[in-house]
Amino acid sequence: MFKKLGRYILASVLTVSLLAACSGKSGVEPVNTESPKPQESTKPQESTKPQEPVEITIMHYNGVWSEEQTAQVFAEPIMKKYPNIKVKAIGFKGKPVDEELAELAVTGNLPDLIMTTAGLGFDTTIRQYKGEYDLSPLIQQYNYDLDQLDPAALQVVRNLSTNKELYSLPIYMSPNTLYYNKAIFEKFGVAFPKESMTWDDVYDLTKKLTRKENDVQYRGLMISGFHLMRLNQVSQKMFDSTGEKVAFDTPEYKNYLKDIFRIYDLPGYDMDQVGQGANLDLFLKDQTVAMLDAGMLLDEQALADLGDQWDFTSFPSLKDKAGVGYQPYPFVISMFNSSKHKEEAFQAMAYLTSAEFQTEATKQGKLLPVLKDKSIVASFGQDSAFYKGKNVGALLPKQFSPVPDEPSSEYTGIAQTELMNIFVSAVHGRMELNTAFREATERANKQIQEMKAAKGTQ
Structure with missing residues (x-):
């Protein structure tokens, strides 16, 4: 894998x-x-x-x-x-x-x-x-x-x-927003998502929307693993002060992920049965996902099957950081x-x-x-009939999470890959989170040492 x-x-x-x-x-x-x-x-x-x-x-x-x-x-x-x-x-x-x-x-x-x-x-x-x-x-x-x-x-x-x-x-x-399918909310009699939700609010909403009906499994939310891990809202650094050892195994980062990963413990979230990268198809084609962290703008062609039954809502924030989204x-x-x-x-x-x-x-x-100048964001789509009546103010957060002052290095790709390994292991493979972090840390540091050794022999 x-x-x-x-x-x-x-x-x-x-x-x-x-x-x-x-x-x-x-x-x-x-x-x-x-x-x-x-x-x-x-x-x-x-x-x-x-x-x-x-x-x-x-x-x-x-x-x-x-x-x-x-x-x-x-x-x-x-x-x-x-x-x-x-x-x-x-x-x-x-x-x-x-x-x-x-x-x-x-x-x-x-x-x-x-x-x-x-x-x-x-x-x-x-x-x-x-x-x-x-x-x-x-x-x-x-x-x-x-x-x-x-x-x-x-x-x-x-x-x-x-x-x-x-x-x-x-x-x-x-974009730093959630797309949502109005039809699913209406189908199950659940109010549309409100602005300025916390992850607790989203979890409660997801519970109401995750159900099986007529042998069709509906899920309340699907999250982009890459954006969650790399652009996390706690601004986790990837390396220690030497820049040659990964240091993302921290209590703050793991507690942040545990708070979000509990969504995947809900009945119906059998992610080992869901293909990696299937989020878009489930939301756009199957229309069995109520809310989606897409990580990109979905154009008119992509959203065609949803008709006008979609909108934006603000990205969830941490309880003590209201209105703060992902890192940019x-x-x-x-x-x-x-x-x-x-x-x-x-x-x-x-x-x-x-x-x-x-x-x-x-x-x-x-x-x-x-x-x-953030006032320009408010004009998004005003010359396009496609965005008429949409909540475009939710496309970007009131404030981004800070970007760690950590220059990119030749080892950055290794660290990013292992962050995604953690997501895949914990969410799709049901691995215990501490174990996923420990194994990812060991793999990353081993690869870094191998790269350093290879450079020394050149």
Whole structure:
């Protein structure tokens, strides 16, 4: 099971929120590795070079985004803003996006820009192909204002580096909400979920909705394991102070999980009979799940079978942390160091993270903004009939859980995999939680030592 888990996690990330070496120097020596101070203007300065036509490519590393979506939402607005920049969209063509990226790497055609999750997505793209490029010189050159961005999302991006480089910019937020099926609530005579629920409230609601009728098993709630474990509301660090031993086996973290995992002890939650990653199908197709932590925006096509019988409600919080959701999990946009048009690519990045673009895309219901100005969230979907009457204010929490100040390292992937092993072992395998933590800790630390030993022999 564990050998297959890494691929499962990648698939989960690509569908949730549902998930040849190209080394070389960047070509621009950083003038300062410190992040620049906020500037007054958020608009990039125009380059003094002649505006010659160039072509750049942009890829969305997400298994549910088509090339047409990437072109419509991102490429076309860039070309409208900068007529001299032709933008070719690269997206999902029916095969796994990691395979598509691998083919591009083999032919030496890695994209100029790529949008990924800030965790596993970044690791399996930019980091895997040694494509890191520090944006700091371009941030200074174009007077880009980092202070316009949500500070929590920016911290996630900063944690991708260990030496204060800035490899990415946050481009949009993953939702931090629960979807719910009105029809199931009505079927069982249960009131729709209220705002500002605690996990105790959700547990009580789940008990009322989890039942078997006419040989059909209904469940009150399904949770994204990756988001629960990695973006937990207690801001658990993964490593100790050395960064070379995992340290996620803490009483606070385990008590947090026990409080949520009791849902899986309810009659009807035989998770060993439920396929891993089946949450979406159970909610959208089977329509046997009342509430869903999807971890991503579900578009009109995905929700078509539910008609208008769905809405959002706020994500549950801990009793002593009212209104505090998961840690932020932004998608980020990064530039491969192999790009031959770095200035134009950065202009595109700057525009896609500007208030101008973010406000318009938010109104259209295309994305959740990453800007510090939270008033923009209230306009989500106002230009889209699809979101008319929906509780869009519940898409993001009143406050995110803090992001641990813990830079990403070569061991981060090991720790993330073992967090998911804990979830699968405890929820699907019915393993006692303390045992799941102990075994995951032992496996992770053994793998880290093996990696260190292998480096020593190179």
